Amino acid sequence: MSGIESSFFDIGTMDTISRQDTLVHRMDPRIKVLTTLVFIVCVVSFGKHDISALVPFLIYPLFLVVLGDLPVRYLSRKVALAAPFAILIGIFNPLLDQELLLQVGPVGLSGGWVSFFSILLRFTMTVGAALILIATTGYNGVCMALEKMGVPQVFVVQLLFLYRYLFVLVDEASRMVRARSLRSFEGKGMGMRVFGSMGGHLLLRTMDRAQRIHLAMLCRGFDGNIRPFHPLRVRGWEVMYLLGWSALFVFMRFYNVPRLLGTLIQRFLS
Amino acid sequence: MSHHIVEVKDLRYTYPDGTPALHGVSFRVMHGESVALVGANGAGKSTLLLHLNGYLAPKGGEIRIGDYPLTKKTLQTVRRTVGMVFQDPDDQLFMPTVYDDVAFGPLNLGLPDAEVENRVLNALSVVDTLHLKNRPPYKLSRGEKRAVAIASVLSMSPDILVMDEPTSDLDPRARRKLIELLKTFKHTKIIATHDLDMVVDLCERTIVIFNGRVTADGPTLQIFENQAVLAESHLEKPLGMQGCPVCSGHR
Numbered sequence: 001m002s003g004i005e006s007s008f009f010d011i012g013t014m015d016t017i018s019r020q021d022t023l024v025h026r027m028d029p030r031i032k033v034l035t036t037l038v039f040i041v042c043v044v045s046f047g048k049h050d051i052s053a054l055v056p057f058l059i060y061p062l063f064l065v066v067l068g069d070l071p072v073r074y075l076s077r078k079v080a081l082a083a084p085f086a087i088l089i090g091i092f093n094p095l096l097d098q099e100l101l102l103q104v105g106p107v108g109l110s111g112g113w114v115s116f117f118s119i120l121l122r123f124t125m126t127v128g129a130a131l132i133l134i135a136t137t138g139y140n141g142v143c144m145a146l147e148k149m150g151v152p153q154v155f156v157v158q159l160l161f162l163y164r165y166l167f168v169l170v171d172e173a174s175r176m177v178r179a180r181s182l183r184s185f186e187g188k189g190m191g192m193r194v195f196g197s198m199g200g201h202l203l204l205r206t207m208d209r210a211q212r213i214h215l216a217m218l219c220r221g222f223d224g225n226i227r228p229f230h231p232l233r234v235r236g237w238e239v240m241y242l243l244g245w246s247a248l249f250v251f252m253r254f255y256n257v258p259r260l261l262g263t264l265i266q267r268f269l270s
Numbered sequence: 271m272s273h274h275i276v277e278v279k280d281l282r283y284t285y286p287d288g289t290p291a292l293h294g295v296s297f298r299v300m301h302g303e304s305v306a307l308v309g310a311n312g313a314g315k316s317t318l319l320l321h322l323n324g325y326l327a328p329k330g331g332e333i334r335i336g337d338y339p340l341t342k343k344t345l346q347t348v349r350r351t352v353g354m355v356f357q358d359p360d361d362q363l364f365m366p367t368v369y370d371d372v373a374f375g376p377l378n379l380g381l382p383d384a385e386v387e388n389r390v391l392n393a394l395s396v397v398d399t400l401h402l403k404n405r406p407p408y409k410l411s412r413g414e415k416r417a418v419a420i421a422s423v424l425s426m427s428p429d430i431l432v433m434d435e436p437t438s439d440l441d442p443r444a445r446r447k448l449i450e451l452l453k454t455f456k457h458t459k460i461i462a463t464h465d466l467d468m469v470v471d472l473c474e475r476t477i478v479i480f481n482g483r484v485t486a487d488g489p490t491l492q493i494f495e496n497q498a499v500l501a502e503s504h505l506e507k508p509l510g511m512q513g514c515p516v517c518s519g520h521r
Contacts, residue, residue, distance in 0.1 A: 015406070140366040140406075160366060167408040168360050212361040215325050219354045220426060221346070221378035231383075 017070060018138035024068035029137045029145035031238045035245045036133045040126045042249040048115040049101065053256040054122065060245065061128050068136045075135065079127050086123035090116040139163050148232060157226055168209070173202055273336045274301045274351075274429040274458040276322065282330035283317055291317040293482040294331065299458060306469040306490065307462040309479035310504035315434075315462040318479065322432050322460070323352045336429065350379065353428030353457075357435040359415035363407035368399070368418050371407060375426040393425035394418075397451060413444035420451075430458045437465045466494065466508035478503050 018025070024032075039060055046054060065072055097112035134142060140160065147156040176198055184194075214222075276299040283292040291314050299305050309315050320326045321333060324345045336351055338344040356362045365371040372393055376386040394400045397417040402410060410418065416436065423431065436452070437445045449471050452459070461473060469476060469490055476493045478486040480503035486493050493499060494507055 012409075143366075161364065164364055164366065164406075164408070209361060212356065212358070213364050215320075216354075216356055216362045217364065217374075218325065219323050219349055219352075220375035220422070221349060222374075223378065226374075227377040 013074065014135060015138065017074075017135045018141070020069060022068050022136075024064055024136045027136075027241070028232055028234045028238050029141040030149060030232065031234060031242050032133055032137050033142060033145045033149070035242050036129050038246045038249050039129050042253045043122050043125050043129075045253065046118070046122065048118060049111060051114060051118050051121060052258045053252070054118065054125070056252050056257040057125055057249070060249075061125065061132055064132045064136060068132070070132065070135050075128065075131055078131050079124055082127055083120075083123070086120055090119035093119070144232070153226065165209075165213075169202075169206065172205060176202065275299065275334070275336060276430060276458065276460065277334040278318075278321075278331070279333075280331035281318070281321060281328050281333065283321065283326060284329055285317075291482055292321075295479070295482070295484055296331075297477055297484060297487055299460060302456065302458055303475060304459040304473045305461070306473035306476045307460060307479065308464070308466060308469060308476060308505060313479045313503070314482040315479055317482075319354070319432055319434055319460075319462055323349055323354050350426065351428055352430045352432055353423035353426055355420055355423055355431065355433040355436060357438060359412075359419040360407075362419045362422060363415060366406060367403070368394070368405055368407060368410075369403040371418065372403075372422045372425045375422065379426065389425045389427070393421040396424060397421045412439050413441065413447075416440065416444070416448065417451075428457065430460070431455065433459070433461045433463075435463055435465075436461060437463065437468050466505070467510045470494065470508050470510055478505065480504065 039057070043054065043057055064070070065075070093116045094110060094112035097115065098110045100108045101111040101114050102109035137145070140163070143156050143160050143163075146159075147153060180194065180198065278298070279296050281292050281295040284290045295314070295318060307315050307318065317326065321328060321340075322335070324340050333340040335344075335348045338347060340348055363371050365374055369390060372390045373386050376389050381389070390403075391400065394403055397420050399414060399417045399421060402414060402418065407415060407418065420436075437448060440448060445465075445468070449468055452461075452472055459473070461469070463469060473490055475488065476486070476490040477484055478493060478499065485503045486496070486499045494511055497507075500506060
């Protein structure tokens, strides 16, 4: 029970973070969505054995965390929550690919291990960037940006309603779970059967509520379109922000910055 | 000024699963009247309300809102005229922020942006919740949610307000504030409720429904004095009219 409720409050935390008033938070949501998109595409498009070239990309999440005053521990907990998926994807690489790729002193590192770390690094950066996007823009802001950029309204409205009623649903579910656990003793009445009927109940209630919401919408002249009322305005420097970051990402994608630095230093020393 | 009339003639309805709900309900609410719709649980109040904005189509009888009979063609006009406040504000507040929610109706009416903004701010200040305008609805208290739900209907400037249990789940002070607020509205009001004390404060006329029929219709105080009618409809006198149990030594 406490599991459901505490993760519920966690969503609330994200909401509070996204309501801060910093330079990053004030930026047009479309700019942030696009920049994040370019970032993710660049990071994901690296080859499977690349690690060193990926490292410079960390500058983008770090930049936002500092400028947006975001709580690092909270965000890294969220990233860790999704980590099992990435680990599952990469965990067999060290077994499948045992060709020696790297020799660090007495320890040899096989291609499998390298690609495993590469997957983890890419996962951390992309999920982190997506979380940071929501933490600086807010879920609704992201939806609004998507809508303005031409994503079909059906999807955007689905996302918005999902978010709005998640809270109501979690509330309802946790009330049911509480009521059940208060009337079940020594593990009796906690079985699968009860869970099944609770799930069914919740589904029926949800359908009832959906019907009532639809009615409420019809009463206020809903005709299938939701008209957003937020004039968004992109300022000049924001376009520069988008272009600047995109140029940097593309540059870092095609030039291995650490290696460049290395050769530069070598030439300087010799 | 005789437009804001609600007329229901011999309304009959049976739910698709065969449950009979209304057996010929008739009444006529005049312009500017404030009418309470009272009745025991399952008497048919909610079913009746759902007819008033055309969500349910009558199986028999007729409804007239203002100058129009309620038909498929006039549905949009009727829904613009009748503002409906639902019992659970969570059903009514579905947009991301309070502002968006109150703007939902006016935007659907196709009003220009400046007018929409005007109406939203106006409606929010009428119910005294202007400070909440950028908050998400799920973070509000019950009383605040109720007030915003009312604002979301007011912003469409309806002529007729229909409310389902407006005072349920409110603490005494929020309830008092809501009643005072409703008193200031000049709309034609139809309020379905179990809060009979509010009815005494707010509605000069009461319609009693029991088992899908109107069992009484008249001045509020007269009806609540009539013990026979109340008993027949499974109702009780409002607490405010029952005399003090401490002073009169009944308990």
